[in-house]
Amino acid sequence: MFNRNGAKQLDAGFEQFVAQRSAALLRTAFLLISDRNEAEDLLQTALLRTALKWRAVHGAPDAYVRKVLVNLARDRWRQRQRHPAEHLMDDLPPALTVHHDHADTVVDQQLLAAGLATLSQRQREVLALRFFEDLSVADTAAIMGASEGTVKSYTSRALQQLRQFLGGRATDDPTEAQHVH
Amino acid sequence: MSTEPTPGEESGLVAELRAGIPELAPPPTLLPDLRRRYARRIALRRTGFAAMPVALVVAVGVAAALVPHGPASVAPQLQSVQDAADVAAQVSKAITGANQDVLEESFAMTVTPMGSPVPAGHHGTVKIWLSMRTGQLHSTAYLDGQEIFDSGLSNSGQFTVVDPPHNTYLTFPNPGQHPELPHGTFTGDEIRSAMKSGKLAITARDQQIDGQSTIELTGTLVPKDEQGTTSPDAVPQRFWVNTTTYLPVRMATQVSGAWGNDVDYSWLPPTADNEALLTVTVPAGATQRR
Numbered sequence: 046m047f048n049r050n051g052a053k054q055l056d057a058g059f060e061q062f063v064a065q066r067s068a069a070l071l072r073t074a075f076l077l078i079s080d081r082n083e084a085e086d087l088l089q090t091a092l093l094r095t096a097l098k099w100r101a102v103h104g105a106p107d108a109y110v111r112k113v114l115v116n117l118a119r120d121r122w123r124q125r126q127r128h129p130a131e132h133l134m135d136d137l138p139p140a141l142t143v144h145h146d147h148a149d150t151v152v153d154q155q156l157l158a159a160g161l162a163t164l165s166q167r168q169r170e171v172l173a174l175r176f177f178e179d180l181s182v183a184d185t186a187a188i189m190g191a192s193e194g195t196v197k198s199y200t201s202r203a204l205q206q207l208r209q210f211l212g213g214r215a216t217d218d219p220t221e222a223q224h225v226h
Numbered sequence: 227m228s229t230e231p232t233p234g235e236e237s238g239l240v241a242e243l244r245a246g247i248p249e250l251a252p253p254p255t256l257l258p259d260l261r262r263r264y265a266r267r268i269a270l271r272r273t274g275f276a277a278m279p280v281a282l283v284v285a286v287g288v289a290a291a292l293v294p295h296g297p298a299s300v301a302p303q304l305q306s307v308q309d310a311a312d313v314a315a316q317v318s319k320a321i322t323g324a325n326q327d328v329l330e331e332s333f334a335m336t337v338t339p340m341g342s343p344v345p346a347g348h349h350g351t352v353k354i355w356l357s358m359r360t361g362q363l364h365s366t367a368y369l370d371g372q373e374i375f376d377s378g379l380s381n382s383g384q385f386t387v388v389d390p391p392h393n394t395y396l397t398f399p400n401p402g403q404h405p406e407l408p409h410g411t412f413t414g415d416e417i418r419s420a421m422k423s424g425k426l427a428i429t430a431r432d433q434q435i436d437g438q439s440t441i442e443l444t445g446t447l448v449p450k451d452e453q454g455t456t457s458p459d460a461v462p463q464r465f466w467v468n469t470t471t472y473l474p475v476r477m478a479t480q481v482s483g484a485w486g487n488d489v490d491y492s493w494l495p496p497t498a499d500n501e502a503l504l505t506v507t508v509p510a511g512a513t514q515r516r
Binding site for chain 2: 054055061063064067068071072075076081084085088089092093096097172176177202207208
């Protein structure tokens, strides 16, 4: 009944933020969802929501975008769990071959992607936020809606699981071990 | 043997992790796409379609922009808080008492529902009919007085979009709930609360609007967004309320320093004729598009 109107154009500060931060945020989105196309989709949706709230979040837009990305990624993962077959073959290596043509690097990345795929969504979140966004435990906890202790626990388990996976794959599979060397 | 990673192992693994994830370049279309989607969302909010299902919005393609009408006035001379509180109470009571009415809103548009600008020399308008009782909402766009777009529930109970220039229409399953009130809706209680807190004050009396004597109220109200959280982009609003009924008859918004974007309100009693305004009528002979 009582309409409120805002400007129809993006704020210049927001556009600058997108130019400066979108590459890093896309990588975070990719870590969260393991699919290049879905990561781009998540990022665009998160940035649109940020633009719509720019006046409130422009002081700390990164935190808001990360929070939205985490929530969107959780939604996608829930959808995948309902339709697992559609994504069974999409989750892993192909998305990581983009822009890389060195064979060893590709194999390393594929191994890493396979390792990441063994992690739970929460474990992926802690790795993305702590080691790629360089957030503190407290900031990570705030975004994830978890306690600091939970974040530490997820971090420890994620790294442990990843280490075991990479170590196991490198030694257990002689074919892939040759490529990794 | 412990399976816990040592700090050295952990930092090595993290380094490997960082090195193993490729740098990803955002697509060059990211920013242009954001600009387009943002403009569309703002336009949809203005017409109250933001709450419609996404697929429906895409199919409908509704967009309308409002027209500024002049420079901002100087800081208003605020009158006493007591006066404002009295008016606030009356406005709140009046809106509550109009809970069976059909509210007709009308405003100018510069972008048609199909997304093209209203050509120079032409006049675009949008009308919305809203049931204060059920929330049913019917929206129609006009160009030079001719209907160019019509959407809402039809008598069949389906959500229907009519394209009068092509004499065609589309139907969608009833979404089961009516579109929410236009984004930024203020309830009577919110107006009263804002006025009591000094955020909305009486800035003029005895203004004549469409033959009605009105009281002018100015302030910045902070609406709730779709998630129910406080919207970050609240802007100054001005209301004119009828001095007899205390129902709002017009609202203006200040954008980029200019007052404009008028929305006119008519409170229609719930007669059969007025209730019929809430429903889309498919023109005789119109072809259904699939």
